Amino acid sequence: MIVELFIPAIIVLLAGTIFPILTASLDRRSVRTISLSCTIVGSILLVSLSLLILLYGEPVYFTLFQPLPAFSLSFVIDRLAAFFLLIIAVVSSCVALYFTEYIEHIAGSNRRNLLCGCTNLFILAMVLVVASANTISFFLFWEVMAASSFFLVMYEYSQQNTAKAGIYYFVMTQLSSLFILLGIIILYLTTGSFDFLPLTTTASAPLITVAFLALFLGFSIKAGIIPFHKWLPYAHPASPSPVSALMSGVMLKIAVYGLVRFLLDVFTPDLWWGVLILAAGTASAVLGVIYALKEHDVKGMLAYSSIENIGIIFTGIGLSVIFTASNLPLLATLSLLGALFHSLNHAMFKSLLFLTAGSVVSATRTRNIEHMGGLAPRMPVTSALFFIGAVSIIALPPLNGFASELLIFISFISSVSVVDPLFKILLFICLSLFALTSALSAACFVKAFGSIFLALPRSPESAAAKEVPLTMLIGPGILAAACILLGVCALQIFATVGFTVPLPDMLLVSLLLLGMSVLTYVVLYFTASREVRVSETWGCGTLSQQASAEYSGHGFSEPLDIIFSAIYRTRTINERIFFDQKNCIFKEGTGEIRLLKVFEEYLYRPIAQQSLKVAEGVSRFQNGCLDTYLLYVFVTVIALIIFLGWFA
Amino acid sequence: MIETAIVVGIIRILFVGIIITAAYIISTRNLLSVVSVYALQSLTLVCIALALYSLEGSIVLLAIAVVTFISKVIIIPYFIATIQEKIRIKRDIEFHYLSPTSSLLISMALMMVIYMALARIVEGTPVRESLFFFGAVLGISLMLMGMMVTFSRKRAITKVLGFLSMENGVLLFGMFVTELPFIIEFLIIIDLIILVILTTILSVGIDSTLEDYHKRLHRFHLLIEPEEVS
Numbered sequence: 118m119i120v121e122l123f124i125p126a127i128i129v130l131l132a133g134t135i136f137p138i139l140t141a142s143l144d145r146r147s148v149r150t151i152s153l154s155c156t157i158v159g160s161i162l163l164v165s166l167s168l169l170i171l172l173y174g175e176p177v178y179f180t181l182f183q184p185l186p187a188f189s190l191s192f193v194i195d196r197l198a199a200f201f202l203l204i205i206a207v208v209s210s211c212v213a214l215y216f217t218e219y220i221e222h223i224a225g226s227n228r229r230n231l232l233c234g235c236t237n238l239f240i241l242a243m244v245l246v247v248a249s250a251n252t253i254s255f256f257l258f259w260e261v262m263a264a265s266s267f268f269l270v271m272y273e274y275s276q277q278n279t280a281k282a283g284i285y286y287f288v289m290t291q292l293s294s295l296f297i298l299l300g301i302i303i304l305y306l307t308t309g310s311f312d313f314l315p316l317t318t319t320a321s322a323p324l325i326t327v328a329f330l331a332l333f334l335g336f337s338i339k340a341g342i343i344p345f346h347k348w349l350p351y352a353h354p355a356s357p358s359p360v361s362a363l364m365s366g367v368m369l370k371i372a373v374y375g376l377v378r379f380l381l382d383v384f385t386p387d388l389w390w391g392v393l394i395l396a397a398g399t400a401s402a403v404l405g406v407i408y409a410l411k412e413h414d415v416k417g418m419l420a421y422s423s424i425e426n427i428g429i430i431f432t433g434i435g436l437s438v439i440f441t442a443s444n445l446p447l448l449a450t451l452s453l454l455g456a457l458f459h460s461l462n463h464a465m466f467k468s469l470l471f472l473t474a475g476s477v478v479s480a481t482r483t484r485n486i487e488h489m490g491g492l493a494p495r496m497p498v499t500s501a502l503f504f505i506g507a508v509s510i511i512a513l514p515p516l517n518g519f520a521s522e523l524l525i526f527i528s529f530i531s532s533v534s535v536v537d538p539l540f541k542i543l544l545f546i547c548l549s550l551f552a553l554t555s556a557l558s559a560a561c562f563v564k565a566f567g568s569i570f571l572a573l574p575r576s577p578e579s580a581a582a583k584e585v586p587l588t589m590l591i592g593p594g595i596l597a598a599a600c601i602l603l604g605v606c607a608l609q610i611f612a613t614v615g616f617t618v619p620l621p622d623m624l625l626v627s628l629l630l631l632g633m634s635v636l637t638y639v640v641l642y643f644t645a646s647r648e649v650r651v652s653e654t655w656g657c658g659t660l661s662q663q664a665s666a667e668y669s670g671h672g673f674s675e676p677l678d679i680i681f682s683a684i685y686r687t688r689t690i691n692e693r694i695f696f697d698q699k700n701c702i703f704k705e706g707t708g709e710i711r712l713l714k715v716f717e718e719y720l721y722r723p724i725a726q727q728s729l730k731v732a733e734g735v736s737r738f739q740n741g742c743l744d745t746y747l748l749y750v751f752v753t754v755i756a757l758i759i760f761l762g763w764f765a
Numbered sequence: 766m767i768e769t770a771i772v773v774g775i776i777r778i779l780f781v782g783i784i785i786t787a788a789y790i791i792s793t794r795n796l797l798s799v800v801s802v803y804a805l806q807s808l809t810l811v812c813i814a815l816a817l818y819s820l821e822g823s824i825v826l827l828a829i830a831v832v833t834f835i836s837k838v839i840i841i842p843y844f845i846a847t848i849q850e851k852i853r854i855k856r857d858i859e860f861h862y863l864s865p866t867s868s869l870l871i872s873m874a875l876m877m878v879i880y881m882a883l884a885r886i887v888e889g890t891p892v893r894e895s896l897f898f899f900g901a902v903l904g905i906s907l908m909l910m911g912m913m914v915t916f917s918r919k920r921a922i923t924k925v926l927g928f929l930s931m932e933n934g935v936l937l938f939g940m941f942v943t944e945l946p947f948i949i950e951f952l953i954i955i956d957l958i959i960l961v962i963l964t965t966i967l968s969v970g971i972d973s974t975l976e977d978y979h980k981r982l983h984r985f986h987l988l989i990e991p992e993e994v995s
Contacts, residue, residue, distance in 0.1 A: 743924075744861040747916035754909065755875070762882025 119166055119177040119194060123248070126162035129155050130244065133237035137230040144226045152233040153213045153220075156240060160210035163202050163244065170199035171614055178250060188311065190257075193250035196614075197381070200457060201247045201374045204464045207599065208366045209240045215472050215592035216359045218585075222479055223357060225272065232272055232357070239265040239363065243371050251311040252301040255375070259297065263290040266368060269360045270352045282348075282355035289338055289348040296335030297375070303328035304383065313382040329390060332379050340372035340427045343401040344716045350412070353420035354484060358475020361416060365423040366468035370460045373430055377457070380438060391438030392543065398431025399547045406557040407681055410564070410674050411712065414484045415474045418565060419467065422510065425558060426463040430456045432551060433525045436532070443536060448528050454616060455524030462517040462603055466509035469596035473503040476589055477569060480582040486565060486670050491574035496584045498594075500570040505597040507566050509604065511559040515627035517600050520607035520620060522555060527619055560677060568670035575664040686713040769820060773896055776816050780903055782809045783937070784876075787910045790930055791872060791917075792865035796857050799926055800845050806933055807837035814940060825947045829940070836954045841929065844961045848922060859919035868913055876906045900941025908934030925964050932957055 133155025140148050170177070176195035183189035194202070216236070220229050242262035249255040267290065271283040305311060307324055316325060338345040353361045376394075380386055405424030412418040433456025440449035476499045477492060478484050493500040505516070512518040529548045533541055574580035603610065605627045611618045656662040678685060693706035738745075786806035790799055814830035817823075849855075863871065880902050887898065911934055914927025932953060939950065 742861075744916040744919070747912065748862060751909065751912050751916060754912070755878070758879060758882050758905070762878075762885045 119170060119174065120179050122162050122166040122169075123177075123192070123194065126159045126166065127241065127244070129159040129162065130237055130241040133159065134234050134241060137234040137237075141227055141230045141234075143230070146221060148230055149220055149233045150217055152230075152237060153217045156213035156237055157210045159240075160206040160213070163206035164210070166194070167199035167203040167206065170194055171196055171203065174199070180250075188253050189251065190254045191250035192245075192248040192254075193313075194248055197374070197378065198247050200461070201370060202244060204370055204461055205240065205243050205247065205367050208363065208464050208468045208596075211592035211595050212236075212359045212362050212366075212468060212472065213592075214595070215362075215475075215589050218588040219357070219359055219475060219479070228272070232269070235265050235268045236360065236363070239269060239368075243367060246371055247374055251313065252304065253311045256294070256298055256301055259371075259375075260294055262368065262371065263294055266290070266360075266364060269364070270356045272357055272360070273355065276355070278351075279355040282351035285348045286352040289345065293335045293338035293345075293372075296331045296338070300328045300332035300335060300379075303331065313378065316383060316385065325384070326387075329379075329384055329386075333376065333390075333393070336372040336376040337397060337431075340369050340376075340431070341401075341424050342397050342427065342431060343404045343424060344720055346401065346405070346424045347716055347721055349420040349424055350408075350417045353423075353471075354414050354416040358416070358471055358478065361419070362468035362471035362475070365420065365471060366464040369423060369427050370464055373427070373434070373456075373460050376431075377434060377453070380434070386438045386442055388439060388442040391435050391440075391442055393435070394431055394438055395435025395543075395547055398428045398433075398435050399550050400428070401425065402428030402432060402554040403550050403557075404684070406554050406561060407684055409561045410557060410677055410681075411685060413486050413670055415478065415486050415489075415565065415569065416471070416484055418486075418561065419470055419474060422470075422558065422561065423463075423467055425554060426459070426467065426510070429522065429525065429551070429554070430459050430463070432456075432547065433459060433528075436525070436528055439536075439540070440528075440532065443540075445532070445535060448532050448535070450616075451531075451618065452525060452528035454611070454618060455521055455528060458524060458607075459518075459521035462509065462521045462600070465596050465599045465603065466506045466516075466518060469502060469506040469593050469600065470510065472589075472593045472596070473499050473506065476585040476593075477503070477582075480585065481576070481578045483576065483578060486568040488576040489569045489574070489579050490572050490576075490664060490667065491570075491579060492582055493570040495574075495580075495582045496570075498590050499585060502590070502593045502597050503570065504566060505600055507562040509600040511562050512555055513559075515601075515604050515623045515630060517603035517607065520604050520623060523620060524618060525551070557677070560674070564670050564673045567668075567673065572667045573662075573664040575667065575669075686715055687711065688713045772816050772820050776813055776896060777899075779809050779813050779816070780899060782806075783813075783903060783907060783933075787907050787930065788869060788872065790926065791868045791910055791914055794856050794858050794865070796849060796855055796920075796922065797846075799857075799923065800842050800849070803845075803926055803929060804838050804842040806930065807833060807841075810933055810936060810940075811838065813937070817940060826940070828947055829936070829950055832951060832954055833936070836958055837929070837933070840958060841961050845922070845926070845964075848964065857918060857920045857923050860917050861919055863913065863917040868917055872906070872910045872913065875909055876902065879905050879909075897941045901938055904934050904936075904938025904941060906934070907931075907937055910934070921964065925961065928960070929957060 133152045136155070137148050137152040174194075174196075176193055178191065178193045180189050180191040183191075213236075216233075220232065223229065225232070239262060242258050242265055245258040246255060246262055249258060267283065267287050270286050271279060273279045274283070301311075303324055304316075307322075307328070308314060308316060334345075341349040349365075353365060356364065380390075384390075402425050405421050405426075405428055409418050409421035409425060412421055433452045436452035437449045437456065440446070440452060476496070477489065480496060480499075481489055481492070483489070509516040509518040512522040526548075529544060529551065533544055533548075536544065574582075605623050608618070608620045608622050609624065611620070653662060656666060659666065687710050690709040690711070691706070692708075693700075694704045696702040696704045738749075783806060786802050786809065789802045790806070793799055793802070811830045811834045814826050814833065818826040818830065883898065883902055883905075908931045911927045911929070911931030914930060915924045918924055918927065935953070936950065
């Protein structure tokens with residue numbers, strides 16, 4: 118049954134990939150619609166398949182193709198894989214629905230067909246990565262995923278920012294693949310098999326530790342854990358919004374899936390592994406949201422917020438590893454459930470936010486939130502959808518962000534009484550940072566929603582913005598419904614899949630909340646005065662109120678800027694040119710205070726410069742002169758003779 | 766038949782001849798004589814093959830001698846001489862990495878190293894003092910000396926001669942150590958002839974087009990100095 122659903126889904130997605138590429142010369146809407154319908158059909162098949170497995174199923178194992186005895190393209194769909202397949206499928210179908218209309222409004226004529234094909238390939242690769250039963254096919258599809266997502270990022274290749282984003286993304290993603298390949302090879306050397314099998318040797322063996330570190334690094338780079346996060350804030354603003362939604366909502370989760378899969382199925386983790394993951398997660402969560410606060414590009418802000426949420430997910434995984442290593446299986450399950458549930462929730466609300474942000478950007482033609490404003494009356498449905506996403510992401514009850522963050526909080530708090538005193542301190546520090554993260558992310562999205570949708574428009578484009586067509590609202594609408602459903606029915610959903618979690622019954626809470634609001638409204642309706650007053654908001658006595666006098670996003674985040682000024686390092690640039698040589702008569706000058714890109718300037722650039730130096734040194738050996746190569750051959754032959762004579 | 770000791774003595778003398786020709790090819794600046802010396806080296810190889818034939822009586826050696834004589838003593842030197850006439854280069858004075866003196870010193874050291882290395886490899890076996898051991902050492906040395914010519918000279922024509930000299934080294938090694946099948950030896954020689962013919966076509970062709978090019982440059986006053994003929 119499962120295989121009968123899986124194979125058609127793969128075939129449909131493959132058809133959706135190949136068809137628009139074959140008809141790339143036809144710039145027709147129908148081609149793109151057919152391709153994206155394939156995505157939707159494939160996703161629906163995958164949703165039903167994964168729900169079947171999650172609710173009833175036993176793991177299914179099957180081999181598609183076996184070219185060599187040691188290597189096969191085999192797939193296994195167990196509950197973990199099915200869970201991630203569900204994430205991929207739901208987000209992909211909503212994104213595809215949105216894309217059918219969105220793609221007609223972007224530039225690129227024929228290239229749009231290729232964009233459809235590449236999107237389908239990207240989704241297909243992610244599905245196959247998750248379903249892979251051995252590390253070789255895992256890596257193979259991982260590379261396909263990396264390559265196709267690179268093409269998606271490079272869609273608007275003629276823009277300068279895109280080229281930079283593309284290079285960043287390509288280098289980082291290949292680095293990630295490199296580390297993963299290293300980990301896989303080391304695992305193969307220790308076990309002699311490419312399957313996801315539990316290691317028989319203990320975790321403390323040095324080779325195993327190296328394998329874990331390599332895999333952890335690889336997945337962290339792909340997931341955007343600080344300090345490997347730099348590609349996210351470049352790649353997301355550069356790529357089309359639905360692609361950002363897919364990359365942020367789903368692709369980052371594939372890295373999470375990889376980490377969880379290896380930790381659960383292959384390794385027997387050490388305690389310090391958990392501490393490492395926890396530390397990386399907490400650091401990403403806090404720094405991610407702090408950088409998000411400072412960002413005024415709406416998609417850049419969402420990218421930093423993704424870093425924060427991935428940090429939260431890693432925190433949950435780290436806690437789970439720590440509890441497993443300290444023999445607390447219940448707590449381990451709880452925190453892992455929290456992490457996985459947050460993965461699902463983040464996929465929902467982040468793709469919702471990216472899609473609605475895409476609508477806003479295409480309506481206002483700018484990504485800078487300072488140039489937006491006043492969109493709530495102009496785009497009411499979009500603003501309502503964005504509001505639901507924002508409320509979810511800042512974890513307000515009864516929406517889904519609250520449920521998953523609460524799970525992680527509960528496991529934090531209940532662990533404090535059972536672990537060593539030293540760990541207590543660590544966990545308390547992480548807990549307080551985690552709480553800070555939630556508060557800051559609330560501030561961040563209040564700022565975003567306020568600046569984008571409320572008050573008066575701050576640019577003519579924003580004033581002329583119109584609501585997007587219905588097809589661009591259905592996809593986000595489904596995601597918003599999912600956000601509400603996953604939050605309200607969290608307890609019931611966990612019960613259905615067979616887990617009892619110490620969550621409050623959000624259904625009851627939300628019914629109470631709803632009842633309270635209805636009651637308040639009714640009371641106000643009957644008691645308040647019906648007199649209508651038309652007047653301007655008080656504006657400090659100015660005669661005419663202008664949009665420029667509004668409380669801007671910068672102004673909103675200013676207090677937080679001051680609090681975290683130690684983290685927002687600035688660089689003062691002061692260049693002056695003088696008329697005379699003794700620098701007395703001033704001619705002209707530029708002064709600038711800009712935010713220091715700490716990681717870029719102190720980590721990425723030095724590494725890049727060192728690699729360039731090494732590359733220059735190596736390239737000197739490769740000078741294009743025949744004589745030099747003959748000399749190399751000569752020296753090699755002599756060395757071989759000497760080796761044979763004296764050492765062999 | 767001639768006595769074995771005499772034949773062995775003759776072969777030893779011919780070995781010395783090969784070393785001298787190789788040293789000459791490495792060090793000389795006169796292009797015309799390099800070709801004659803190459804022909805002489807090949808002739809020496811023919812003599813060695815004949816002498817070996819008189820020792821062993823293998824018909825393959827006779828065939829090798831015949832083929833080598835026709836190809837390497839007559840045809841290839843003839844072609845190269847044709848090239849030299851066409852391109853009017855008489856002297857080769859540009860060197861890369863190694864000057865002739867240092868090439869000579871290095872090739873001496875090389876022979877020592879190869880002798881010692883091979884001696885360690887065949888330690889304790891009866892071949893240690895035999896003619897075949899010297900043949901092997903000399904073959905490898907000749908090959909490496911040819912290689913030194915290919916990377917230390919700048920002119921393509923000398924590079925080709927270095928390559929041909931390398932092949933002579935392989936042939937020498939093959940005659941003494943391994944029983945190279947005759948067909949392979951024959952194929953190598955055909956390859957060599959093709960290489961030389963290609964060089965002929967290329968150098969004559971390039972030269973003519975170069976002249977055309979120079980004419981054009983002169984016409985547009987882009988090239989002031991006269992064409993260099995060295």
